[in-house]
Amino acid sequence: MNTHTLQQISLLNKCNNFTRAREIQAAGLYPYFKPLTDSDDTVVTIEGKERLMMGSNNYLGLTHHPKVLAAARSALDRFGSGCTGSRFLNGTLDLHEQLEVRLAEFFGKDAALAFSTGYQANLGLISCLVGRGDVVFIDKLDHASIVDGAKMSYGDTHRFAHNDLTQLERLLQRHQDRGMMIVVDGVYSMEGDIADVPALLELAQRYGAVLAVDDAHSTGVLGPKGDGTAAHFGVADEVDIVVGTFSKSLASIGGFVAGSENVIHYLKHHSRPLIFSAALPPANTAGVLAALEITEHEPERRERLWRVTKRFQDGCRSLGFDIGPTRTPIIPVLIGTLPDTFAFWRKLFDGGVFTNPVVPPAVPPDQCRLRASVMATHTDDQIDQALEIFGKLGKEMGVI
Ligand SMILES: Cc1ncc(COP(=O)(O)O)c(C=O)c1O
Numbered sequence: 001m002n003t004h005t006l007q008q009i010s011l012l013n014k015c016n017n018f019t020r021a022r023e024i025q026a027a028g029l030y031p032y033f034k035p036l037t038d039s040d041d042t043v044v045t046i047e048g049k050e051r052l053m054m055g056s057n058n059y060l061g062l063t064h065h066p067k068v069l070a071a072a073r074s075a076l077d078r079f080g081s082g083c084t085g086s087r088f089l090n091g092t093l094d095l096h097e098q099l100e101v102r103l104a105e106f107f108g109k110d111a112a113l114a115f116s117t118g119y120q121a122n123l124g125l126i127s128c129l130v131g132r133g134d135v136v137f138i139d140k141l142d143h144a145s146i147v148d149g150a151k152m153s154y155g156d157t158h159r160f161a162h163n164d165l166t167q168l169e170r171l172l173q174r175h176q177d178r179g180m181m182i183v184v185d186g187v188y189s190m191e192g193d194i195a196d197v198p199a200l201l202e203l204a205q206r207y208g209a210v211l212a213v214d215d216a217h218s219t220g221v222l223g224p225k226g227d228g229t230a231a232h233f234g235v236a237d238e239v240d241i242v243v244g245t246f247s248k249s250l251a252s253i254g255g256f257v258a259g260s261e262n263v264i265h266y267l268k269h270h271s272r273p274l275i276f277s278a279a280l281p282p283a284n285t286a287g288v289l290a291a292l293e294i295t296e297h298e299p300e301r302r303e304r305l306w307r308v309t310k311r312f313q314d315g316c317r318s319l320g321f322d323i324g325p326t327r328t329p330i331i332p333v334l335i336g337t338l339p340d341t342f343a344f345w346r347k348l349f350d351g352g353v354f355t356n357p358v359v360p361p362a363v364p365p366d367q368c369r370l371r372a373s374v375m376a377t378h379t380d381d382q383i384d385q386a387l388e389i390f391g392k393l394g395k396e397m398g399v400i
Pocket residue numbers: 117118119120122143145185189214216217245246247253254255
């Protein structure tokens with residue numbers, strides 16, 4: 001055996017010795033990578049059976065909206081299936097520029113820049129702006145793309161306990177002489193609680209830090225026209241940067257950063273995840289433009305989303321479930337240990353309801369949960385059906 005092979009074996013040991021997922025698969029409890037063979041927003045087909053989708057981020061139910069589909073089809077016919085290159089070079093379409101103008105208007109900023117995923121938008125924003133000697137402060141429950149953006153930057157990263165603004169203030173005081181950026185989720189993706197943006201803004205302004213809010217789960221959900229967390233609190237003008245995704249309410253894939261003209265211009269010329277990756281495909285870009293239009297002009301969808309949210313939240317609480325501090329359509333139902341959570345997930349799945357289990361390291365070992373989420377297109381009957389089975393299993397398994 002030569003040295004090369006020996007090194008390879010030790011590098012691959014972690015793969016060869018990784019048995020945890022296979023054990024769960026063998027027990028029939030594996031909840032991940034389940035292929036959908038059909039989807040109609042709220043009802044999906046998995047393993048040959050229709051199930052109620054209670055785990056999607058399609059909050060406004062726009063993935064099947066006729067205007068979104070028509071816009072996507074027409075862009076497909078006009079530009080073909082892909083951009084085959086970076087925005088920086090051959091990959092910019094007039095559609096991208098139209099979308100960026102729309103996004104800037106929608107979020108009340110000077111300019112915006114579309115990325116190919118929300119993950120890349122956070123990488124591209126943070127790694128590009130937080131340079132050597134600068135500091136980025138992130139909430140412990142921030143999304144992985146914020147954590148990874150911070151890791152990819154040349155600056156220092158400090159994490160503060162979830163929503164602990166006293167700790168954040170101490171950190172800001174300690175680093176006042178450096179370039180500072182605070183990045184938070186507007187709505188936390190696993191808890192469903194809303195960041196205290198006015199208080200964060202006050203701190204950012206007092207210490208001269210840049211504030212960026214990730215509106216992945218707030219776009220289409222919070223704000224007078226679905227324009228996100230800062231708008232929800234009436235401080236859209238003051239928050240420096242909004243970052244977000246097209247993969248949730250906007251029913252597509254892609255992400256964006258919105259901010260001042262200078263910031264966007266700088267990102268366009270320095271952000272590696274933008275420059276060294278191919279542009280958002282034509283059909284997706286056009287679909288997002290249509291979805292933004294609908295978000296703004298069909299407020300009844302958002303109203304319906306909040307009615308459905310209340311119905312499911314109230315139902316869970318009155319059954320006796322602990323759903324934590326959620327104030328949004330993300331409704332995490334606390335189950336307990338990992339084995340109990342997978343078992344509960346499986347029984348729900350067998351009963352025709354799809355949810356997403358959240359287990360360590362995302363949460364402490366005794367606080368595993370099933371992350372349910374609702375859509376504007378859920379009917380009251382569907383919500384009641386989900387509550388009925390949640391309640392039945394909750395009692396059967398001693399959760400409630
Ligand atoms: C808060 C937050 N930011 C960013 C992302 C990444 O978005 P995308 O799916 O577009 O990569 C997500 C996705 O789950 C998210 O929840």
